[in-house]
Amino acid sequence: MLFRQAGILHTNYAQDRALFPIPADRWMIGGLLLLAAAAPLFLNSLYLSSYLLPWLVWTAAALGLNLILGWAGQFHLGYAAVMGIGAYAAVHAQRNGVPWEIAIVLAGLTAAVIGSVFAFAALRVKGLYLALSTLALQFVMDWTISHVPAISGGTQATLQAPDIRLLGQAVTSDAGLYYVALVWCVLVTTFMLNLRRTALGRALVAVREKDYAAAVIGVNSFYFKLVAFATSSFIAGVSGAVLIGTFYHAVTPEQFSVDVSIQALAMVIVGGLGSIIGSYFGAGFILLMPGAMNSFISWLTGLFGFSLGIETLAHLPHALYGALIIGFLLIEPLGLGKIYGNIRDYLLVWPFGYVKK
């Protein structure tokens, strides 16, 4: 990605406020979109459905969490529970004959309504106390889902998700499911990209920086916190429903446990708070890391001819992923997004480094 441009020169506001003000970016985005659309043609279905698809869905989910964490600055340790609400809402709606298109909207709305409970916690407390109360809410929701048979379909139960049907057509092929995930991810990304340019986005940032200072200049911080939580919960709910519909095909409470919440948080932290491209990196990193790590370890053990216990192999990726969070916070707190930004800023004017200032 070389940018044939020395500095950014705009002659009117429309250019300056465009989504991608630099032509090279537009070309790159277009190219990536084309690649993504053509992916089923050249990728085998293993890569498509076990790597690319969950990455896209989790990116959408991470973007929703980033809205709360990065934009509105509110801690949320119960994000997976909100995704779970959406997933269960969609599956139950579908099982009762609601078409999938409507079911996922219902999923989003249910999640938004219940997820706004978190906003009421955010109204009263912030920082540490908000983190702890959202953590507690995660436990309450986990408990409710797994202990109310009407929701979970019985204790320790797995609820089969009906096939996705778009306009009456069943979508079962790998490519079809992949396109569903792709469309959702692109939708959320577009929304988040545009959020930066709207009054809502600016208000959220104002609330994040100092909520009472925002209140002084007329930003109703409670209203915007509520909107942020509702919007993010909507994205979470739909992402949860899409994840179940396209990837898991069945729903169990463990898919949305507190560990998953922490995993989502890790995606945002590793990717970078408030960074859209970072959410892509973060989700990919956290999702692919365990697998990559496993192959790396088995390569190492093969190389040096020793063997590791099955339990060691199972837990080592988790330990590394804890170490990664620690490492990122110590070395680059703004995550992969920031690293990408640094490289991009450098290349933007390369080889004329002095243009920068």
Added chain:
Amino acid sequence: MDILLLLESALNGALVGLMYSLVAMGIVLIYKSSSVPNLAQGAMVMLAGYVILAFANQLHLPLWAAIPLGIVTMFVIGVGIERVALRRLAGRPIIMILMMTLGIEIFLRAGSMTIWGGTSRPLPIGISDSPLFLGPLLINRAYAVGAGVAVAIFVLLVLFFRTRIGVVLRAISDDYTAAWSVGISVERGVALSWAISAVVATIAAVLWGSVQGVDQSLALLLLKGVTVAVLGGLDSIGGALLAGILLGIVEGTASVVLDPLLGGASRELVDAAMLILTIMLRPHGLFGRHDIERV
């Protein structure tokens, strides 16, 4: 409802609650000195349990030697965690610090399972299974011992905070710039509080390990510890003790009343509800510090 059964559960609950206080006291110690809410306290308890077992089973030391060695090891680990991970985060937004302690939690938990595996191992410290009798009430002997140790640790901590070093630690928690200005080494004070907290975690590990074995479930004590710490006010050690008793009683009685209605496992729900209620109604807890206003 059988009133005796209720009383018995409340009493045993109070004892268990005191054992929760041990975890909570570790959280309070660190929060007091550096305002870091340590979400890795549960993982520290778990790690301590595995470390003691490593001394006992892998090096074949007797328990009376393995436990002090475990305490020393955890002391060093506590200092290390502060030095490596948290010192550089001083003054950063709370979101970063919380995430850091979460990262440490994951690292310690998964790390100890990587090394020692996830199967539950017993840590027998020689407390007999036969219950104690208090009139018609049956009391779990292990809980009684644990509660006694928790109270003893509390008394030791209170005495410690009256000593010169203890006063210095309290000074740091009051105002670290002022502490710096009179020559107190704030970093060393904070590191010391991590070390003490790790030692308290080790003692909790011995007691909890003897009750339920050493495995990943020790890390789940975090939820109980955090609930007790917040209920007690986050910066009050005495508050942690009393809040532990309170949570224990509520949990014990609630499980008797609610379990038949909800089909079991109501303890987690009660914990979470207590945590939410505390934060919503009284964020500074029962005994948390209101900043002193001059009259």
Added chain:
Amino acid sequence: MAAITDTTADNVLTLNNVEVVYDYVSLAIKGVSLEVPKGGMVALLGANGAGKSTTLKSISGLLAAERGEVRRGEVTFQGHNINALMPQDRVKLGIAHVLEGRRVFEHLTPDENLIAASAVRSRHDAARNKDRVYSYFPRLFERRGSAAGYLSGGEQQMLAIGRALMTQPKLLMLDEPSLGLAPFLVAEIFQILSRINREDGLSVLLVEQNAIAALEIVSHGYLIESGRIVMHDTAEALKKNPDIQEFYLGGAENKNFHDIKHYRRRKRWLT
């Protein structure tokens, strides 16, 4: 510049062209030089934001807590360059800093405040120093058992000074000790300060906005404005200086506000 004839060797503290930046960017003081003679009392006067507190922090090493650093120049204490020392090492050498706004340990009793402040001294010295502090401030002894947060403002200021004395300083630096205190308390505290200075030979660097009170007890004064030392003279000379009278001693009887500002803009300190 008036007749200051101290040779550097007699100074307990010398600042030479010290420059401090916060956050790597904002320049707070721009080349401050000053001297505190051994056993002397010196005042550093100036308005809000002139750089007085930053100067003190560059001496006591507390800049690090606020992401500040000494970028240029040197701080010399008893002939040694102390730029690189940690705050606690500077305290050990004998530099005590009484922070602005008192900052006592509110939840500790006065007794415990004093004990906490003796961290760099031995237990034996601590006991002796405590007796000495109580002899200077008998009022603290009366209230030694109640939480420091409940003391009155004057008592808290005494405690803050007493706390600094617990470190056995050779140089005592006070940041606006008169802030928010009634005039008779200011007089009392300043009297005690000059008594300590007289009896123990303790050098004092006093930062004040209350120039009237400060110039009564010090021998020399420095005037700092916008991060630069703009005037340096004996206390007597400073009191007579028309500009000092105008801006710091409240001598502007027949000018209205507009004139003062105008005058100020025109007449910079040129010495």
